[in-house]
Amino acid sequence: MESQWLFNFLLMLQFAILIGVIVWALRLSKRLNQMKQRHEESELNQRKQVQVLASGSIGMGRRLVAIEKKLNLAVEKQSEILSKEGGVSYNRAMELLEMGATVDDLVSKCGLIRAEAELISLLKQESRRNSDYH
16 A cells, blocks of 8 residues: 555656646747747848848948049049140240230230130239239
């Protein structure tokens, strides 16, 4: 009878341990599912952030390309202007003014437009006034 009692006790103990293991396994499974869900949400959030960053980078790249094109056009135009002005000698115009040339002389001999010739003449006159005062 004592062995029967011991057998029943061990059987009940095994049953209680089995129930404990099942409860523990269910809780563990629930925690794993929660962690998996959080991980999936985090991964989705990271993918969205990467997409936003990629879109921003693409947009910024397009803007940079557009700005680079504008800059290149500006440099080309500046080069054209400088090459056109290459025949214009402002120093020569100043020398001619020193020798008493008129605005019309500057236009014909230096290839200046009338406004440029008048401006140079005015600057030369102002320069003479300032040097007379000092």
